[in-house]
Amino acid sequence: MSDEPDETPRLDVPVGMFEDIEDLKSQLAQLTALVEARTGGDSAETVEAVSADEEEPAGGDAEGEEEEWQYPPFILLLDPPEYDDELRGLIEWVEGVLVPGYLGEPSADAKWCHRWFEHSVAIARLHAAWLAWQELTNPVSCGNTGPSVWHRDHLDPALRELRGAAGPFAGCTKGEHRVEHRLPSLVPSAWTHEDGA
Structure with a gap:
């Protein structure tokens, strides 16, 4: 008599499931690191913070919503002194980082304004x-591939847009700064033309 079962259980695992599980583990680690960073690393505070977030009503009040919308602080929406x-x-x-590390000498194809x-x-x-x-x-929140992702997804596209021929520095030349070159002038419209007759 054998200890083996008569029938082998069928284990149907969808393709990509293990990758999905690893992605979820990575996301959980990132969220855990973020919660610990914001709560000072105290696990009791972490549980309380997560519980408080879950118990908050969906509608919320205006002040609560303002407090929640602190990260990331999109700079153009901030008021002084923030x-x-x-x-x-x-x-x-x-x-300190970008100019000395990533920007070469400005040229006609790669402009840079010293008054950016x-x-x-x-x-x-x-x-x-x-x-x-x-x-x-x-590395705690993003692992070892974070810098590569930053270069590919953030830095390179930003520099292409900023330093390109149609970027915000298009009217700036070495030694001369011009902001007004990007401001649109009045566009004539059929709605605003008065009848000359």
């Missing part, structure tokens, strides 16, 4: 790249 603080941090990162912080489009794009850099260079 805007000034965020811009100061962005300038330090751009001038006066171009709102540049501020918005660089701020987005900076937020992604803060997240994707932390």
Whole structure:
């Protein structure tokens, strides 16, 4: 008599299920790291924070919604002094990390304005790249592939848009800064024309 079952159980595993499980494990690790970072790493506080989020009503009040919408702080929506603080941090990162590490000499094909912080489009794009850099260079939350993802998905597209022929620095030349070149002029419209007769 054999201890083996008469029939082998059928294990139908959908294709890609193990990859999905690994992705879920990675996402869980990232969320756990994020919760621990925001609560100071105390697991009791982590449980309370998660429970509080789950118990909050769907409608919520206006003040509660404002408190929830703090991350990420899209810079163009901030008011002073938060805007000034965020811009100061962005300038330090751009001038301390981005310019010396990634920007070569400006040219006709790859422009750069030394007064980039006066171009709102540049501020918005660089701020987005900076937020992604803060997240994707932390191995606890993103693993070892974060920097590669940051370069591919954030830095390279941002620099292409900023330094390209139609970017915000298109009217700036070496030594000369022009913001007004990006402001649209009045466009004639049939609705505003008065009858000349």
